[in-house]
Amino acid sequence: MQLRRFLLSGDGWPYLLVPFIPIAIALDLTHAGAALVFTSSALGVIPTAALMGRATEELAARAGPGIGGLLNVTFGNAPELIIAFFALGAGLQEVVKASLVGSILSNILLVMGAAMLWGGRRRERQRFARTAANTQALMLMLACAALVMPAIFELTIGGSLPLPGDERRHYAGDLEEMSLFVAVVLLGTYIAGLVFSLRTHRNLFNPVDAEEHAAAWTVRRSLAMLAGAGVAVALMSEILVGSIEDASHGIGLSPFFVSVIVVAIVGNAAEHWVAVYFAGRDKMDLSVNIAIGSSAQIALFVAPLLVLCSFLVGPYPMALVFNGLELAAILLTVLIANQVTHEGESTWFEGLQLLAVYAVLALVFLFA
Numbered sequence: 060m061q062l063r064r065f066l067l068s069g070d071g072w073p074y075l076l077v078p079f080i081p082i083a084i085a086l087d088l089t090h091a092g093a094a095l096v097f098t099s100s101a102l103g104v105i106p107t108a109a110l111m112g113r114a115t116e117e118l119a120a121r122a123g124p125g126i127g128g129l130l131n132v133t134f135g136n137a138p139e140l141i142i143a144f145f146a147l148g149a150g151l152q153e154v155v156k157a158s159l160v161g162s163i164l165s166n167i168l169l170v171m172g173a174a175m176l177w178g179g180r181r182r183e184r185q186r187f188a189r190t191a192a193n194t195q196a197l198m199l200m201l202a203c204a205a206l207v208m209p210a211i212f213e214l215t216i217g218g219s220l221p222l223p224g225d226e227r228r229h230y231a232g233d234l235e236e237m238s239l240f241v242a243v244v245l246l247g248t249y250i251a252g253l254v255f256s257l258r259t260h261r262n263l264f265n266p267v268d269a270e271e272h273a274a275a276w277t278v279r280r281s282l283a284m285l286a287g288a289g290v291a292v293a294l295m296s297e298i299l300v301g302s303i304e305d306a307s308h309g310i311g312l313s314p315f316f317v318s319v320i321v322v323a324i325v326g327n328a329a330e331h332w333v334a335v336y337f338a339g340r341d342k343m344d345l346s347v348n349i350a351i352g353s354s355a356q357i358a359l360f361v362a363p364l365l366v367l368c369s370f371l372v373g374p375y376p377m378a379l380v381f382n383g384l385e386l387a388a389i390l391l392t393v394l395i396a397n398q399v400t401h402e403g404e405s406t407w408f409e410g411l412q413l414l415a416v417y418a419v420l421a422l423v424f425l426f427a
Contacts, residue, residue: 073105073106073108073109073332074106074109074110075106076102076103076105076106077103077106079099079100079102079103079106080103080106080107080291080294080295082099082103083096083099083100083102083103083295083298084294084298086099087100087298087301087302092309093302093304093305093306093309094302094305094306094309094310096298096301096302096306097299097302097303097306097310098306100295100296100298100299100302101295101299101321101325103291103295104138104292104295104296104299104325105325107138107288107291107292107295108138108288108292108331108332109332110284110287110288111137111138111284111285111288111289111292113284114276114280114281114282114284114285114288115281115285115333117275117276117280117281118278118281118282136162136327136353136356136357136360136361137289137292138292138296138325138327139158139159139162139323139327139357139361140361140364140365141289141292141293141296142158142296142299142300142322142325143155143158143159143361143365144365144368144372145296145297145299145300145301146158146300146303147365147368147369147372147373147377148372148373149300149301149373150226150227150373150374151226151227151300151303151304152226152227152228152369152373152377153221153225153226153227153228153315153318153382154226154303154314154318154322155365155377156377156379156381156385157315157318157319157322157385158318158319158322158323159357159358159361159362159365160319160323160381160385160388160389161318161319161320161322161323161324162323162327162353162354162357162361163199163354163357163358163389163392163393164319164323164388164389164392164417164420165320165323165324165327165331165417166327166349166350166351166353166354166357167350167351167354167392167393167395167396167413168392168395168413168414168416168417168420169324169331169413169414169417170327170331170334170335170349170350170353171334171346171347171350171351171396171399171410171413172409172410172411172412172413172414172416172417173331173334173335173338173410173414174334174335174337174338174343174346174347174350174410175338175343175346175405175406175407175409175410175413176407176410176411176414177335177338177339177410178335178338178339178341178343178346178405178407178410179338179405179406179407179408179409179410180407182341182407183406184404184405184406185338185341185343185404185405185406186343186403186404186405187343187344187346187347187400187403187404187405188344188347188403189400189401189402189403191256191344191347191348192347192348192351192400192403193397193400193401194255194256195347195348195351195352195355195400196351196393196396196397196400196401197397198248198252198355198359199351199354199355199358199393199396200393200396200397201248202245202248202355202358202359203358203389203390203393205241205244205245205358205379206241206358206362206379206381206389207381207386207389207390208241209234209237209238209241209378209379209380210379210380210381210386212234212237213230213234213380218230220380220381220382220383220386221380221381221382222382223313223315223382223384223424223427224313224314224315224427225382226304226314227374228378228380229374229375230378230380234378234380235375235376235378237378237379238366238376238377238378238379238380239366239367239370239376241363241366241379242362242363242364242366242367242379243363245358245359245360245362245363246359246360246363246364248359249356249359249360249363252355252359299322299325303317303318303322312425313425313427315424315427316421316424316425316427319385319424320421320424320425327353333345333349334346334349334350337349343405347400347405351396351400354396362379365377366379384423384424384427388420391416392416395413395416399413
């Protein structure tokens with residue numbers, strides 16, 4: 060009876076999708092239809108992401124909002140990184156870049172929008188640490204400049220940007236080298252940001268009046284759950300990537316839309332779930348840290364790491380050249396992130412507006 064109540068509760072419903080893990084494996088082994096394999100593996104990622112979120116929450120409860128947010132975005136982005144790595148190995152470089160852009164968009168617009176809407180539905184306003192949020196948003200803006208400039212360089216020398224329907228695009232060696240150096244700069248900035256938030260200015264990200272939480276799981280159990288969920292996510296990701304191209308045609312959607320919207324949402328299901336959960340408990344510091352921090356980590360860590368990996372995995376190195384729709388979406392989203400976080404407070408209507416912007420972008424991507 061207690062198990063049934065838990066599974067039907069707001070916290071337990073993702074675990075109802077656990078059967079899709081063996082179903083996805085069975086469908087993949089029997090070479091079932093690509094759409095069925097893709098759908099079942101995508102659903103199979105959700106309960107593992109929820110388990111990651113629960114285990115991370117237990118660890119974050121002992122560490123404060125700053126370190127807790129870092130733990131959430133790190134483990135929350137693990138599925139995204141794993142999915143992208145398998146896609147990179149398959150030579151689907153434009154799919155990788157689309158999923159990275161989609162991850163940035165979904166975290167800022169979808170996750171933060173849903174968190175503000177859900178958390179503010181019964182409150183006049185919610186407040187969060189403005190300085191910490193602004194620092195994360197500024198890091199994201201600086202990363203945005205680094206991600207945009209290689210595309211501008213390509214256009215300046217008379218080249219062309221990839222099209223939304225492309226799966227891969229091989230650029231000249233100078234763009235590959237430029238992407239490598241840009242990736243190193245971004246990784247250096249990410250490391251400096253960790254030193255800033257966890258060492259020299261940790262008081263900004265870990266306020267002393269943070270709410271105490273009596274964790275139910277031990278550190279050992281939390282780490283074991285994270286490891287098990289990580290293995291399951293890796294398995295589901297391999298199946299997901301293997302079916303994405305055929306599945307997109309089978310369900311009548313372009314691979315670009317599936318990558319930038321569907322794969323991004325599935326790959327970031329952990330922080331989607333956790334951020335909205337914390338907002339409902341009026342812990343907007345954690346929710347904002349997860350949403351903005353996850354996007355910053357995608358731009359400063361995951362994207363450059365994948366560039367470095369592309370020199371070892373895949374047919375050729377991945378250049379940081381995004382298509383026109385991706386560039387416009389990144390610029391608009393980063394500007395919105397800076398605007399929304401500068402006051403240090405939020406309302407349900409701001410959340411609704413963020414969701415509306417995400418819906419508009421999704422519609423544009425659908426017709427691309």
